[in-house]
């Protein structure tokens with residue numbers, strides 16, 4: 256986005272951005288930074304005060320004289336509704352405009368029941384969590400779902416886990432009850448956004464890899480999430496490995512890393528080897544018990560994931576690769592195999608400063624990422640200006 260200069264007239268939305276980032280915190284600052292006249296600054300600040308997006312604070316005088324009134328972004332001036340849907344765990348929350356959770360709840364929803372069951376349940380939960388707060392405070396909705404999402408439309412594409420969700424246009428369904436902007440992205444992208452802002456805000460290039468039932472990645476490049484043309488960037492799960500045994504993947508190709516190294520693949524291979532494993536927790540128990548065959552399979556899975564990641568690292572040159580998801584969280588040997596292969600197979604320059612780290616926020620990154628995604632949108636200068644125009648028309 257081009258930086259505005261004094262030559263272009265700063266809008267109210269731009270004035271809010273300057274106050275939020277701390278670049279200008281008094282009316283005099285705003286005049287200096289934007290080049291706006293005093294009445295013009297007054298008008299824009301007045302609009303932001305009226306909408307509850309900004310509050311005035313007066314500091315105690317230090318050297319005598321009248322202290323300047325400071326302008327602060329008002330995190331309490333609204334709320335966003337967020338939900339991080341997962342195949343195994345889902346969290347629903349209400350956050351303030353700074354992204355802090357005001358109320359939240361964990362769920363064991365079977366997402367396979369489909370949107371007709373799950374979406375009303377989510378909306379009922381938001382209603383309960385909102386409590387007495389006026390519904391006019393709701394500024395937007397942000398959701399992560401375990402499916403590829405055509406981001407601009409909020410339409411699910413191939414659902415990685417849940418077939419009943421394929422091709423669902425989610426925003427209009429939510430907007431019937433909550434008529435605000437609704438942003439939907441895939442679960443791995445929201446984890447990447449959450450981990451980036453929450454744990455690595457100073458790094459511009461991060462790759463978040465989720466190893467769970469499925470394998471996927473969310474890419475932060477140049478400080479922004481990389482979605483690609485339609486939203487399919489980061490689908491590393493369907494990149495084939497070199498030494499696979501011809502395993503047919505559900506996408507129709509063979510030896511995709513997802514079909515040979517995901518949690519689902521590990522469980523399948525261990526069962527074929529005669530192990531009694533039903534869940535990832537059962538596999539964890541075998542690893543803890545030092546079962547040699549299980550350890551070897553987990554390491555092989557790690558090497559295969561590493562092989563695919565090495566290619567991605569060569570293309571993207573991230574500063575940090577974050578490994579998350581329940582499989583990555585549970586298995587030390589998997590993570591060390593991934594590390595070993597990535598460092599060996601990526602180019603020297605791409606790995607010179609590369610860190611490969613376990614997720615710091617865990618599943619908490621999901622809710623944080625949903626909040627950041629929707630707040631970045633609804634608090635952007637363009638969206639703020641548009642909402643002011645709309646409320647002016649309604650008046």
Ligand SMILES: [Zn+2]
Pocket residue numbers: 492493494504505506507508511513514
């Ligand atoms: Zn595949």
